[in-house]
Amino acid sequence: MASLNALLDRWRGDLGAWAIPEAITSAVTESPWVLPREMFARRADRRARNPGGPSYERAWEALAPTGTVLDVGSGAGAACLPLAPRAAAVTAVDGDERMLGLLSERASAIGLDLRTVAGRWPDVAAQLPPADVVTCHHVAYNVPDIEPFLVALDNHARRRVVIEITTVHPLTSLSPLWLRFHGLTRPTGPTAADLLAILSEMGLKARHTEWSRPAEAEYATFAELADVTRRRLCLPPERVSEVEAALLDMGMRRERPGDLGSSGRDLVTIWWEGTA
Numbered sequence: 001m002a003s004l005n006a007l008l009d010r011w012r013g014d015l016g017a018w019a020i021p022e023a024i025t026s027a028v029t030e031s032p033w034v035l036p037r038e039m040f041a042r043r044a045d046r047r048a049r050n051p052g053g054p055s056y057e058r059a060w061e062a063l064a065p066t067g068t069v070l071d072v073g074s075g076a077g078a079a080c081l082p083l084a085p086r087a088a089a090v091t092a093v094d095g096d097e098r099m100l101g102l103l104s105e106r107a108s109a110i111g112l113d114l115r116t117v118a119g120r121w122p123d124v125a126a127q128l129p130p131a132d133v134v135t136c137h138h139v140a141y142n143v144p145d146i147e148p149f150l151v152a153l154d155n156h157a158r159r160r161v162v163i164e165i166t167t168v169h170p171l172t173s174l175s176p177l178w179l180r181f182h183g184l185t186r187p188t189g190p191t192a193a194d195l196l197a198i199l200s201e202m203g204l205k206a207r208h209t210e211w212s213r214p215a216e217a218e219y220a221t222f223a224e225l226a227d228v229t230r231r232r233l234c235l236p237p238e239r240v241s242e243v244e245a246a247l248l249d250m251g252m253r254r255e256r257p258g259d260l261g262s263s264g265r266d267l268v269t270i271w272w273e274g275t276a
Contacts, residue, residue, distance in 0.1 A: 003201055004147075004198070004201040004202065007194065007197055007198045007201055008146065008147055008198065010189075010190070010194065011144070011146055011190050011194055011195075011198060012144045012145065012146075014169075014187060014189035014190040014194070015141065015143075015144045015190060016144065017187040017189075018169070018171065018186070018187055020032060020234060021184070024182060024184070024234045025234055027234065027236075028231075028234045028235070028236060030231045031231070032231055032232045032233070032234050034231070035228065036219075036224070036228060037076070037096070037098060037099055037102060038220070039218050039219060039228075040075040040076040040078070040099060040102070041076040041102045041106075042218065042220075043075075043076070043078045043216075043218065044075065044076035044077040044078040044081055044102070044103070044106065045106070046216065047077075047078045047079075047081060047082050048077070048081040048082055048084070048106070048110075051082030051083075053211065053213065053267075053269075054209040054211050054269040055079070055135075055137065055162055055164040055267075055269040056082050056083070058160065058162045058269060058271045059079075059083055059133050059135055059160070059162045060082075060083060060086065062132065062133050062159045062160035062162075063083060063086040063087065063132060063133055063159075064086065065086070066086050066087070066088050067086065067087070067088060067131075067132030067133055067159065068087065068088050068089045068090070068091075068131040068132045068133070069083055069087045069089070069090045069091070069131055069132070069133050069134075069135060070090075070091045070093070070128065070130075070131035070133070070134045070135070070156055070157075071090060071091070071092045071093065071134075071135045071136075072093050072121045072134065072135070072136040072139060072153065073093065073094060073121065073136055073137065073138070073139035073142075074092035074093060074094045074099070074100070074103055075094060075096075075099050075103070075137075076099055076102040076103050076106065077092070077102075077103040077106055077107070078137060079135040079136075079137040079162075079164070080092060080103075080135060081103075081106055081107070081110075081112075083133075083135075084107075084110055084112045087112065087113075088113065089113040089114075089115070090107070090112060090113065090114050090115070091114075091115045091116075091117060091128060091131060092114060092115070092116050092117070093116075093117045093119065093121055093124060093128070094116075094117075094118065095118065095119060095120050096118075097118045100116040100118060103116065104116060121136075121139075121149060121152060121153075122148050122149055122151075122152035125152040125155075125156065128156065129156075130155070130156045130157065130158050130274075130276035131156060131157065131158065131276075132157075132158050132159045132160075133157065133159055133160050133161075133162065134153050134156050134157040134160070134161045134162070134274065135162050135163075135164075136153060136161070136162070136163045136164075137163070137164040137165075138164060138165060138166070138170070139165075140163060140165050140195055141165065141166075141169055141170060141190070146195070146198060147198070147202065150198070150199065150202065150204070151202075153274075154204060154272070154274055154275055154276075155274075155275060155276055156274070156276055157273075157274025157275070157276055158274055158276045159273065159274060160271055160272070160273055160274055161271060161272055161273075161274050162269065162270075162271045163195075163269070163270040163271070164267060164268070164269050164270075165192050165195065165267070165268055165270070166192070166265045166266065166267055166268070167191065167192050167210065167265070167266040167267065167268055168188070168189075168191050168192070168266075169187070169188075169189065169190065169191070170265065171186070171232075172186070172188065173265070174186070174229070174232060174233070176250065177229070177233055177243075177246055177250075178233065180246055181233055181235060181242075181246075182233070182234075192208075192210075192268040192270070195270065196208060196268075196270065199270070199272070204272050205272055205273075206270050206271065206272040207270070207271055207272065208268055208269060208270045208271070209268070209269045210266065210267070210268050211266075211267055211268075211269065212265070212266050212267065213265070213267055215256060215258045216256075216258055217255075217256045217257055217258060218257065218258050219257040219258075220257075221257060222244070222247075222252075222254040222255075222257045223240075223244075224257065225247065225252070225257035225258075226240050226243045226244040226247060227240055229243050229247060230243045
């Protein structure tokens with residue numbers, strides 16, 4: 001228990017270190033934490049058209065021949081929509097009701113039986129019955145209190161839990177820009193290895209696969225990428241041309257404007273058999 005508590009404390013502390021100093025956030029009016037919903041919708045559409053990768057495969061095999069899905073932090077459906085051919089029903093949980101609306105539109109178009117629940121996990125967990133497969137993509141780094149989050153995932157999976165996260169914190173790729181524009185050194189943790197250590201100490205027999213997804217054009221235009229990056233860096237609109245130059249210096253391509261926080265990143269798929 002002492003070892004688990006130490007790991008949990010480090011996870012919580014590492015995530016807390018990503019807070020942006022008030023002296024920087026107070027100088028702008030736009031939130032640095034909001035991404036365009038259209039980006040998530042485009043990502044979900046791509047995954048639904050061309051399903052693949054270890055996270056999809058581990059969920060797909062556990063659904064055979066059919067089964068129910070609980071998608072925690074669903075966004076517009078990048079994790080659950082590719083599973084539709086085997087999904088008897090899907091429950092999607094997300095804190096953004098407009099994001100759930102985007103998922104509902106896509107589910108309706110393909111005749112997927114979908115229930116949406118607006119709220120944070122595990123706050124809403126008690127409202128929901130178990131599912132055969134629980135998916136949770138790119139959410140863990142947003143959860144400081146990770147133990148009850150993981151326990152609730154496990155308790156809601158009859159067959160399997162499948163988590164997908166980046167190998168390192170997804171905003172690590174922005175660290176050179178924070179140093180360039182603000183002279184601010186950003187954290188390096190937590191990492192997927194930290195999450196795996198926590199799962200092991202919790203007694204959950206998780207397996208994992210490390211893999212990479214090719215870079216994708218996450219944004220409609222390079223200008224959109226630059227503007228989102230500017231807001232992430234707490235810079236005013238008049239400095240967007242400086243951000244464009246910095247992105248080009250980092251090797252970003254105008255014809256393939258990928259998201260610095262996710263696209264082309266090294267990923268880890270983590271899965272274990274549930275206990276529901």
